[in-house]
Amino acid sequence: MYSYDPLPSVDRRRTEIRHLDLPCEFVAPATKEAWEKRARALKEHILVSMGLWPSPAKCPLNARISHRVERDGYSIENVHFDSLPGFYVTGNLYRPAETDGPHPAILNPHGHWQEGRVNHEPDGSIPARCINFARQGYVAFAWSMAGYNDSTQLAHRTFGDNRKLLWGLSLMGLQLWNGMRSIDFLQSLPDVDNSRIACTGASGGGTQTFMLTAVDDRVHAAAPVNMISGHMQGGCICENGPNLRIETNNMEIAALAAPRPLLLVSATGDWTVNTPVLEYPAIRAVYALYSAEDCLAEVQIDAGHNYNAASREAVYAWFGKWMLGEEVGGRFSDRPVELEPPERMLAVTPGDEPDPWVDEDGLTSGWIERTRKKLDQMKPADAKSLRRFRQIMSTGFRSIIGSPARSDDDLVVAPRGKHQADACTIHSGYMGRRHHGDRVPYTAFLPEGSARSAVLVVHPGGASALTQQNGRDPGLLIQHLLGKGRLVLVVDVFLTGMAEGALDSGEHAYFSTYNHTPTANRVQDILTAVAWLRRESAFPSVSLVGIGAAGPWCLLACGLCPQITRAVIDVDRFDTDSDAEYEAKLFIPVLRRLGGLAAAAALATPAELYLHNTGSAFQTDEIEDAYRAADAMDRLRAQRTAAEMRQVIAWTVEGSPG
Helix, strand or coil: CCECCCCCCCCHHHHCCCCCCCCCCCCCCCCHHHHHHHHHHHHHHHHHHCCCCCCCCCCCCCCEEEEEEEECCEEEEEEEEEEECCEEEEEEEEEECCCCCCEEEEEEECCCCCCHHHCEECCEEHHHHHHHHHHHCCEEEEECCCCCCCCCCCCCCCCCCHHHHHCCCCHHHHHHHHHHHHHHHHHCCCCEEEEEEEEEEECHHHHHHHHHHHHCCCCCEEEEECCCCCCCCCCCHHHCCCCCCCCCCHHHHHHCCCCCCEEEEEECCCCCCCCCCCHHHHHHHHHHHCCCHHHEEEEEECCCCCECHHHHHHHHHHHHHHHCCCCCCHHHCCCCCCCCCHHHHCCCCCCCCCCCCCCHHHHHHHHHHHHHHHHHHHCCCCHHHHHHHHHHHHHHHHHHHCCCCCCHHHEEEEEEEEEEECCEEEEEEEEEECCCCCCEEEEEEEECCCCCEEEEEECCCCHHHHEECCCCEECHHHHHHHHCCEEEEEECCCCCHHHCCCCCCCCCCCHHHHCCCHHHHHHHHHHHHHHHHHHHHCCCCEEEEECCCHHHHHHHHHCCCCCEEEEEEECCCCCCCCHHHHHHHCCCCCCCCCCHHHHHHHHHCCCEEEEECCCCCCCCHHHHHHHHHCCCHHHEEECCCCCCHHHHHHHHHHCCCC
């Protein structure tokens, strides 16, 4: 049965814009099994959002270690290696003087300190903590965020635009990849114990710490400092990747470390002031599911936003326990250090850059070229490769579109009324998903007698474009479908028809980090309508008709909904090889990295698919390859011209273009 719980009075996706300073909460699932299911999905979502799904190919590191200096109890070397072809990680390697090994290793991402990885001041010193780590017996590696020190290939605060986001290229994703490659680098060193690698950083480095720990199990222990908060998620582009925090937040992401050792270091003078009473207990509930509460701890320092000596000593003690097997002792105190001249710490100097050394444009073009090559390699050629393609790409599409993973029992309906028209009964109302905030106007046309099947029609103008007499009577297309005994549903998807309204996506920074784009919401609404139609009609499958600009939205929905077994889609002469076209008409971050409309159509196999109005720019070769791999070429039709109404009706009803 439907739930008739009240829907919101307006579509909250339009009026309640989520943002980085919006207070949030995290409540752990009741069971370990439920958490691990959620954790798997969340890890996949992070990787998709960061443009790392499917994973980029790892190029050779080609690491170059130079300019070794030896000091009392430690040494320092300059390092650069390839993260991507022509794009480098630059940093410093601190090693203990003792040659006996292998040693545990500590990754040290820095935050937005003015001097980057060589910053040394009372509130935060990367050299001080790395030197002390080396003296304690660790190999420590500190590397620069993009745009800092000798990492000059990109501008830190301004890198990125919608075209890059379409291809899954973001500063946050690049920095997460750099962290993963930094683990690769440490594991390539003969004096590093690969089973004992930890990570710690403050502020933006804290974000890098818990993000890397969340997706890379090679991080054995972690200590994010002054970052994890329930009311501030990170204030830089490098902390706000697209789609990342939709229906999640930093507390839940940090909990992915469980049951590995995790220390939360907070301060009384910044946004982590509530950590002991809010964030720590929330994350502790996940550790309790593993009976691993002793693997989680918190320390709060009476200070401002920092990684000062007191914070460092708390981290030294935590890693000493879990990485060295030692309890707190004098050797974990923060000892004074002798600094090297900053210019001597640079791994790359002007005029001596490694070759190739790409700039922003070169990085972008190389990323897109490698993505195209990856997609070509994954192109389905037979039933086995098609199954593999589905496994990978369906995960990606569900992540970026946010297709509701709830059961149909979560459907909420608010009927508005009904009236009798010639040869049909018309019902109207609103539908949505429980706790989802959506409010989707619908109009349903029930034929006289028993319906033979159900059809969903989506028009960019909503129901008013498909009806007459202000919605009192069905328009010509609906009349014909009713005459064929079809139950017809029309929905006004997000910001169309009766659902029109203002959406000020620019009011808050990083809109797409916290909110679905209008295109993604429209695809969600189509999926919600399919659920409504199946439940109302009791038919196991439905047919879908997409008209004009709504056609590409419908094609994306087909790839996510196997209950759509027949679709007649006007692709509106969409140029499938134009980034500008995707930006203007179909913007969803990461969509092109996942193959765009061609991949969505491939996921729809073996549904009967009739694509019309393709023009010359809508490429069907990849779609044909997928249908050929599924041995379903007889279920695919494509024509360059717009279909006549008789063709649309014939295909919808009979499965023939007429």
